[in-house]
Amino acid sequence: MIVPGAGLPPLTGARLLTSWTLAPGALGGIALLxxxxxxxxxxxAAPWPVRRTVALALALVLLVLISSSAIAVYDDTLFWARAVQGVVLLVVAPMLLAAAAPLTLARGTLPARAVATLGRLRRSGVARASCAPGIATLALVGPPFLLYLTGLYPLELRSPTVSGLVSLGLLGAGLLYAVSRLQIDPVPRTTHHGLTLGIAIAEVVTDGVLGLVLWLGPLLAVAHDTAVDRDWGPSLRDDQAVGAGVWWIGGDLAGLPFLGAIAARFAAADAREARRVDAELDAQEAAGERGSGLWWERPER
Incomplete structure (x- = not known):
C-alpha cells in the first residue's frame, strides 16, 4: 500500500523554495475565483477601490502556495505543514476574500435576475441564522476541534477526497465568519462592531485552548506517521508541538489585521452615529428657536 508522504527527502531551505506539486482541483478553483x-x-462601470483588488490577489497567492508549494508537498509528512494550511484556510484567506468584497462586486456586474436571486438568499431565514454572532463564532472556533478531536485528521491524511472536503469546509467556515463580522459586503444580519470586537478578542483565548490541547495531548496520527517512517526532522511530539504553536500563535498573529479592521470600522461607525445625533440635536434646537422666537423679536399685539 502506498502511504501518502512516505519516502520524501528531508525538508531543507532549498527544498522549501523549490518543491512544488500540481493540484488541479485547487488550482482550477483558484483560477475560477x-x-x-x-x-x-x-x-x-464605477471606480473600484484598489485595496480590494490587492486583498483578492493576496488571497489567491496564499491559496496557491498552500496547495502547490512545499507546504503541500510535505503536508502528509509534517504536522506543522497541515497546521499552516489550516490557519491560512480558516483565518487568513477568508479575511482577505471578505476584504475584497466579492458580493458587492457581483451586485454591480451580474444580471438583474442573478442579483435578485442573491438578494433572496441573503434575506432568507437560513442566511440570517448562519450570520448570528453565536453561529458565526462557532464556525470559526469549532472546525479545528472537530478536525483533531474526532478522528477526522487521520482520515484526512489517508484520503485525498476527505482532505479536499476538509479544506473546503475550513475555507467556507472562515468565509462565513469573516463576511458576517467585517460586514463590507451586504449581510443578512448586522452586528454592532463593538460586539464583534469583543467576540474576536475572546476567540484569542480559544486559540490558546486549541494550542494547549495539541501541545499536551496525545499524538493524533500515530499509525500514519509510523507508516511514513520519517527518519529526519523533528520528532513526532516536537512536530505536533510546532503545529500547536502555528495554530495558537500563528492564528492570533493572522487575526491581528482582522481586529484592526474591526476596530477601525467600530470607530468609524461611532463617529457617524455621533455626527447623526449632533445633526438631529442641532435641527431640534433650531426648530425650537423658530417656534418660540426670542422675546424681543415677537410682534406687538
Missing amino acids: GGGYGLGLRRL
Missing part, C-alpha cells in the same frame, strides 16, 4: 473577479472588474 480570480477569473470571475477579474471579469467583474472589467464590467464594473
Whole structure:
C-alpha cells in the first residue's frame, strides 16, 4: 500500500523554495475565483477601490502556495505543514476574500435576475441564522476541534477526497465568519462592531485552548506517521508541538489585521452615529428657536 508522504527527502531551505506539486482541483478553483473577479472588474462601470483588488490577489497567492508549494508537498509528512494550511484556510484567506468584497462586486456586474436571486438568499431565514454572532463564532472556533478531536485528521491524511472536503469546509467556515463580522459586503444580519470586537478578542483565548490541547495531548496520527517512517526532522511530539504553536500563535498573529479592521470600522461607525445625533440635536434646537422666537423679536399685539 502506498502511504501518502512516505519516502520524501528531508525538508531543507532549498527544498522549501523549490518543491512544488500540481493540484488541479485547487488550482482550477483558484483560477475560477480570480477569473470571475477579474471579469467583474472589467464590467464594473464605477471606480473600484484598489485595496480590494490587492486583498483578492493576496488571497489567491496564499491559496496557491498552500496547495502547490512545499507546504503541500510535505503536508502528509509534517504536522506543522497541515497546521499552516489550516490557519491560512480558516483565518487568513477568508479575511482577505471578505476584504475584497466579492458580493458587492457581483451586485454591480451580474444580471438583474442573478442579483435578485442573491438578494433572496441573503434575506432568507437560513442566511440570517448562519450570520448570528453565536453561529458565526462557532464556525470559526469549532472546525479545528472537530478536525483533531474526532478522528477526522487521520482520515484526512489517508484520503485525498476527505482532505479536499476538509479544506473546503475550513475555507467556507472562515468565509462565513469573516463576511458576517467585517460586514463590507451586504449581510443578512448586522452586528454592532463593538460586539464583534469583543467576540474576536475572546476567540484569542480559544486559540490558546486549541494550542494547549495539541501541545499536551496525545499524538493524533500515530499509525500514519509510523507508516511514513520519517527518519529526519523533528520528532513526532516536537512536530505536533510546532503545529500547536502555528495554530495558537500563528492564528492570533493572522487575526491581528482582522481586529484592526474591526476596530477601525467600530470607530468609524461611532463617529457617524455621533455626527447623526449632533445633526438631529442641532435641527431640534433650531426648530425650537423658530417656534418660540426670542422675546424681543415677537410682534406687538
